[in-house]
Amino acid sequence: MPVPVSGFSKKSKQEKIEWLVHNYFNDNEDALITLKQYWNNNTRLQELHDDFTENTISNYYLPFGIAPNFKINGRMYTIPMVIEESSVIAAASNAAKFWLDRGGFNTEVISTIKNGQVHIDYFGNKELIFKFFADVKPALLVSISDIEKNMKVRGGGLLDIELIDTTEALPGYFQLHCTFETLDAMGANFINSCLEEIAITFEQKAASHPEFSKNSTTPKVVLSILSNYVPECMVRASVRCAVEELTENGTDGETFARDFVRAVDIARTEIRRAVTHNKGIMNGIDSVILATGNDFRAVEAGIHAFAAKEGKYTSLTQANVEDGIFTFSIEIPLALGTVGGLTGLHPLVKFALQLLHNPSAQELMGIAAVAGLAQNFAAIRSLVTTGIQKGHMKMHLMNILNQLEATSDEKEKAIQHFTKNTVSHIAAVNFIEKLRR
Amino acid sequence: MPVPVSGFSKKSKQEKIEWLVHNYFNDNEDALITLKQYWNNNTRLQELHDDFTENTISNYYLPFGIAPNFKINGRMYTIPMVIEESSVIAAASNAAKFWLDRGGFNTEVISTIKNGQVHIDYFGNKELIFKFFADVKPALLVSISDIEKNMKVRGGGLLDIELIDTTEALPGYFQLHCTFETLDAMGANFINSCLEEIAITFEQKAASHPEFSKNSTTPKVVLSILSNYVPECMVRASVRCAVEELTENGTDGETFARDFVRAVDIARTEIRRAVTHNKGIMNGIDSVILATGNDFRAVEAGIHAFAAKEGKYTSLTQANVEDGIFTFSIEIPLALGTVGGLTGLHPLVKFALQLLHNPSAQELMGIAAVAGLAQNFAAIRSLVTTGIQKGHMKMHLMNILNQLEATSDEKEKAIQHFTKNTVSHIAAVNFIEKLRR
Numbered sequence: 119m120p121v122p123v124s125g126f127s128k129k130s131k132q133e134k135i136e137w138l139v140h141n142y143f144n145d146n147e148d149a150l151i152t153l154k155q156y157w158n159n160n161t162r163l164q165e166l167h168d169d170f171t172e173n174t175i176s177n178y179y180l181p182f183g184i185a186p187n188f189k190i191n192g193r194m195y196t197i198p199m200v201i202e203e204s205s206v207i208a209a210a211s212n213a214a215k216f217w218l219d220r221g222g223f224n225t226e227v228i229s230t231i232k233n234g235q236v237h238i239d240y241f242g243n244k245e246l247i248f249k250f251f252a253d254v255k256p257a258l259l260v261s262i263s264d265i266e267k268n269m270k271v272r273g274g275g276l277l278d279i280e281l282i283d284t285t286e287a288l289p290g291y292f293q294l295h296c297t298f299e300t301l302d303a304m305g306a307n308f309i310n311s312c313l314e315e316i317a318i319t320f321e322q323k324a325a326s327h328p329e330f331s332k333n334s335t336t337p338k339v340v341l342s343i344l345s346n347y348v349p350e351c352m353v354r355a356s357v358r359c360a361v362e363e364l365t366e367n368g369t370d371g372e373t374f375a376r377d378f379v380r381a382v383d384i385a386r387t388e389i390r391r392a393v394t395h396n397k398g399i400m401n402g403i404d405s406v407i408l409a410t411g412n413d414f415r416a417v418e419a420g421i422h423a424f425a426a427k428e429g430k431y432t433s434l435t436q437a438n439v440e441d442g443i444f445t446f447s448i449e450i451p452l453a454l455g456t457v458g459g460l461t462g463l464h465p466l467v468k469f470a471l472q473l474l475h476n477p478s479a480q481e482l483m484g485i486a487a488v489a490g491l492a493q494n495f496a497a498i499r500s501l502v503t504t505g506i507q508k509g510h511m512k513m514h515l516m517n518i519l520n521q522l523e524a525t526s527d528e529k530e531k532a533i534q535h536f537t538k539n540t541v542s543h544i545a546a547v548n549f550i551e552k553l554r555r
Numbered sequence: 556m557p558v559p560v561s562g563f564s565k566k567s568k569q570e571k572i573e574w575l576v577h578n579y580f581n582d583n584e585d586a587l588i589t590l591k592q593y594w595n596n597n598t599r600l601q602e603l604h605d606d607f608t609e610n611t612i613s614n615y616y617l618p619f620g621i622a623p624n625f626k627i628n629g630r631m632y633t634i635p636m637v638i639e640e641s642s643v644i645a646a647a648s649n650a651a652k653f654w655l656d657r658g659g660f661n662t663e664v665i666s667t668i669k670n671g672q673v674h675i676d677y678f679g680n681k682e683l684i685f686k687f688f689a690d691v692k693p694a695l696l697v698s699i700s701d702i703e704k705n706m707k708v709r710g711g712g713l714l715d716i717e718l719i720d721t722t723e724a725l726p727g728y729f730q731l732h733c734t735f736e737t738l739d740a741m742g743a744n745f746i747n748s749c750l751e752e753i754a755i756t757f758e759q760k761a762a763s764h765p766e767f768s769k770n771s772t773t774p775k776v777v778l779s780i781l782s783n784y785v786p787e788c789m790v791r792a793s794v795r796c797a798v799e800e801l802t803e804n805g806t807d808g809e810t811f812a813r814d815f816v817r818a819v820d821i822a823r824t825e826i827r828r829a830v831t832h833n834k835g836i837m838n839g840i841d842s843v844i845l846a847t848g849n850d851f852r853a854v855e856a857g858i859h860a861f862a863a864k865e866g867k868y869t870s871l872t873q874a875n876v877e878d879g880i881f882t883f884s885i886e887i888p889l890a891l892g893t894v895g896g897l898t899g900l901h902p903l904v905k906f907a908l909q910l911l912h913n914p915s916a917q918e919l920m921g922i923a924a925v926a927g928l929a930q931n932f933a934a935i936r937s938l939v940t941t942g943i944q945k946g947h948m949k950m951h952l953m954n955i956l957n958q959l960e961a962t963s964d965e966k967e968k969a970i971q972h973f974t975k976n977t978v979s980h981i982a983a984v985n986f987i988e989k990l991r992r
Contacts, residue, residue: 120631122655123623127645138621142633142910152906155600156619160592169953171618172644178637178845178903179614181607182593184575186560194557196579200615202897203850207609208564218559237821237828268981288824295827307948311979314942341818341938347830381778384674387725389860390732391674393784397856404852408615413640414851415841419834422859423826429866460639462958466615469589473579501778505751511744516606521899542748544705 127172135175152176166463182409182466184473185210189222190488197489198470199405205513206401209496210489216366216499220359223491225484228352231277232453234309234344236294236317242335244283247292250330250337251281254323258294261319262312269308274299276312292337294320297350302479304412304455306344313342346416347423348451353480355487356447357495361439369503375444377502378437382446385433395494396425396434399448402493406486410474411460411467417486420451435494448491452483511541518546528553564609572612589613603900619846619903621910622647626659627925634926635907636842642950643838646933647926653803653936657796660928662921665789668714669890671746671781673731673754679772681720684729687767687774688718691760695731698756699749706745711736713749729774731757734787739916741849741892743781750779783853784860785888790917792924793884794932798876806940812881814939815874819883822870832931833862833871836885839930843923847911848897848904854923857888872931885928889920948978955983965990 120141126134135153143149153176158164168174180200185207188195197214199207217223240247258279266275277297284291294316298309317339330336364371385395400418407414425434437446456479460467471477474485500506515536519529532549539545557578563571572590580586590613595601605611617637622644625632634651636644654660677684695716703712714734721728731753735746754776767773801808822832837855844851862871874883893916897904908914911922937943952973956966969986976982 120633122626122631126623127648134621138633138910149906149909152902153619155595155597156903158592158616159596163592166957167616167618169957170639171620171641172950173620173622173648174618175621176619176903177614177616178619179595179604179901180617181604181611182590182613182615183608183610184571184612185610186563189559194559196557196575202607202848202901203852204608211564211610233827235825235827237818237825239817265979284825288820291821291824293825307944307951307980310942310944310947314944317942340814340821341935342942343828343831343938345827345831346834347827377777380676381674383725384728384777387728388672388674388721388730390670390672390782390784391780393856393860394780394782397783397852400852400856411639415640415834415837415855418852418855419830419837419859422856423830423863423868426860426863426868431860431863460954463954464616464639465589466593466613469586472586473575498778501780505747505754505779507744507747507751510747513609514744517897517900520603520606542702543744 131168131175134173138175163465170460170463180408183207185214187211187214187218188488188492189214189218190484191224192222193475195475195485196473197406197485198409198473199489200408201401201405203401204517205510206405206493208509208513209500210402210492213492213496216495217357217492220357220363223355223357223488225353225355225487227480227483228354228449229350230299230480231350232298232300232305232309232344232348233350234296234298234313234342236296236313236320236342237340238292238294238337239290239340240292240335240337241290242330242333242337246329246333247337248281250324250327254320255279257323258316258319262315265308265311265315269300272301274301279316302456303458304453304479305458306413306416307458309344310342313344317342346420346453348420348453349424349427351451351453352449353452353483353487354447354449355484355491356445357491358443358445361442361444364444374502375439378446378498379439381498381502382433382435382437389431392425392431392433396422398497399434399490399494402489402491403486406489407454409467409470410454410456410482411464411470412454413459417452417454420453424451435491446491446495448487448494450487450490452486454479454482454486456482508540512536515541515546518543519550522547522550524550568605568612571610575612600902607897607900617845620644622651624648624651624655625925625929626651626655627921628661629659630912632912632922633910634843634922635846635910636926637845638838638842640838641954642947643842643930645946645950646937647839647929650929650933653932654794654929657794657800660792660794660925662790662792662924664917664920665791665886666787667736667917668787669735669737669742669746669781669785670787671733671735671750671779673733673750673757673779674777675729675731675774676727676777677729677772677774678727679767679770683766683770684774685718687761687764691757692716694760695753695756699752702745702748702752706737709738711738716753739893740895741890741916742895743850743853744895746781747779750781754779783857783890785857785890786861786864788888788890789886790889790920790924791884791886792921792928793882794928795880795882798879798881801881811939812876815883815935816876818935818939819870819872819874826868829862829868829870833859835934836871836927836931839926839928840923843926844891846904846907847891847893847919848901849891850896854889854891857890861888872928883928883932885924885931887924887927889923891916891919891923893919945977949973952978952983955980956987959984959987961987
């Protein structure tokens, strides 16, 4: 049984690995070989990647792929996508091609305000704290001037601080709700640094405020942090064309549009469908988020909570037909950065941003939303026509063959065979076994 | 301006890259070098990774790190974590160490049922479709016996099919709600294959059913797909200890427990806090999901929708003190696999599963939930004591130094300096600039 370890973080990479292989792999050489085969030959590059986080022992490969033929606001894009799931990149590329001939995608940034809170406990007289806040607000604003300096030069910074009474939901709970413009930065470190400074100043001023001590009800900061719920940082992406333009491969446009709209309506109605519908959207969005060095957990949390904002979890996309025009759109909160964080560090992130014509954060919001919309379009198109398994299993065939350790020759024969036959795990196994007999 | 491309997916990897570098990088050699420096020397290994998805042109590195000292249900674990964000792995390790001395983590799988739906349009007499369903249900069950065969041998398979009237929410909308037990497989392909087969049989039987044609109201399948909303596939993880055992570094246990519980209560109350609170939980969970080859988009969607199930998005964790005992717990839906998908393909996934003592899917549910709970514990502990920026920026220091292309010598001096001084981006820049003068 493995034993606890002390001072692990202080050990060198080599020592950490030795400890691991000894305690968890019975000193088996193979474990070491598995880790090492992923190390980069370039020591400096490897160190760069090791330093991203703590206790790094190897590089986890995710495929870095590309989906060409996206026309967004009239400009051509090839979208970099980082994802392990098969058929996502193929689906995005198909949707891009489909809409390329029908005017492409349009995007619009609706707003770019980020937010964070200083959460406060205060059980005293309400008028008193509001009066106190009005008095100290100028000092709170001044307290972050050093932190804000660079951001202000570029035109961003703190926008406002409001004191909000949240005591109805939780007795004694108030918040300083702070809003920010962080331009091309995601801004998490900037916002958190501002909030912690505001909190310190607020508490110091409160501690020396005679009215509070007189009533022995001094407000106390519980915690200070940015919010990943960003419904004031919104982007919209859409496609539209005449219903008859949707005609393709024997399906007439009207039937397709009707089935498509119905599928989206079902996702708007039923949570069990909505979750998977939105999961497919996130396949597209997260692929771009990862490729551009943004934080997918932040994006996921903000978007899914937004999907439930009316009290019922629902579809992020909308589809309708009006006056013979089919429109399909998405509107989502997205707080992204194209400077700071990993964007200046990870060579493939720099590559991805260059591929995307070095976008501003606002442009990147549009591109990510388009990737989500394209993904959803492709998924619904498959679901209401052939079903998804046919395409998905075709894309997945190579994984199955690799699992069976098929040779190049066997692979070629299998691909040939399955152009005309339905792929399933068992069918692939049977085919390869027959070949090998 | 880049031009559209035809037949892209048919091109070889080499041809795709040539097209990309020509059209988006002005044939700049550097772009090619950036992609190639991440290729693996082992051609066969590289091909394996290329085949995971489509149009792969390079490997995107995410750090593969480890967090030791997790005691879960009495057994020691070192948890593999794949994440690009600094301080997540350090926080997990700290929480593990903290609870190691206080009894460790406990987990409990509450249920393991997965689900999927065949979504149906039907505008006729309701009694008629329910009667029809009762008649054809045996045929629906039989229709998947081939697909189900292997799963049944192992003790899993389809559990039941129900016809549900959802017409109140959306006129004419019914569903075949199907439940499954997929054992150690995540089961997405299995469930989708079953559903598509059930849908075909249902539609065929309906088309030849005289009562429907007589009333010209034959039910029609809109789409069939699994659901990533899995509230019947639940796991719980928890820690508990006497309040006085929480005493540490000068903070007394009672104050800590009170502040901690208050912080969780705020996250239960305020959506802006809940989203970031849960985002931190997902930092831990997704790190394990990625390392073990599972699908984080599926997990994210299911969990966040679950967080909003009562009509208001809220905290996934709960904390309380009762009779002097502090309890902190999480209860989440998690549909995971330890066989199938990438688990048998990605060498580092195999490594991760081996490191975790080759867990069953149920055991992995517990481990992932523990990683989320540990992450949340560490985050709240920082937030209610020192704030998060101090620790986070210390962890982030190396990234800043790498961005400044600091030498080993400069790095050493900077680390020394910042053990006693507050890290900020500007402070690090100033320090290095001074050194270089």
